[in-house]
Amino acid sequence: MSLNSVIHANCQTLTALADQLTHLPPGIYDKATPLTDSGIGGHVRHIVEHYQELASGLEEQHICYDKRVRNQLLEHSLKDAIETLRNLSAWLLTLAGQENISLKLTAATSGSRQDASTTTESSLIRELLFLQSHTVHHEAIIAMLMKAQSIDVPGEFGVAPATLQYREEIAITS
Template structure:
């Protein structure tokens, strides 16, 4: 299916992001704070909260850089409260969803400068708003998979349909078959 209308494409992207952010909210409502903060799973010893914070940092860079047309993914706040306080994270996600929804009618017929460190220093490339938001959504799904790994290693089973899987993953693989 090819989408020709930029407005339709943006609505689909924002709707997909909000769906994935709703999955994060569902997860946070299902787990207790000690699980959210648990950093005992190797090999990286990161908590679910640190992954949620990292996902939100990525989106925050987009939001903060749009007005100046300079999104710098290396300038993240790393707000520790997001890693420790799941209720604060839920509130933050809800505000982010409102902000993203407000972009549906924003003119995006221009290129946005996006800076990141690719491992050999900072590089700035051009994106559209739709492409950087799609990138952020894929980035979130990647971290949801890591969160799924953490939950598995903590022997905690949480059922949120599609959580941690790319939508292109065959359904039988998502179900562990």
């Protein structure tokens, strides 16, 4: 596995999300549904902020997704969200060739207000793998929210790459 392949996979995932969002009817993006407390916009904001935390954490070589900045504009402005997703894809491409970046990751290990957290070693590739998985997970929720509102969603949207590979293997052997 190379950094470039992981970057490319993240770009594809973010582009698929941006493309899917362009098909939303007006008024749907930030509309809360009975299924969740937030709408599609809340999940997109959450995804974007994780990538932004990686970007800011790279400078110090220390990431803490738990302390990311919550930007409500991304939750309510479809236009800004799509633009930000496309900008993140372009930024990811600038990371090519930076395989040797060592990172520290701090994560909360408890829901209490006490500083219950752990810091561990990580790498750029590992964090990008996490972000892709995290994004696909939220895309699956977004897909359910869209389907609940009778919006067409491609069958591969929000499906993990390993699941898509498995489905392909099964189709070949059937």
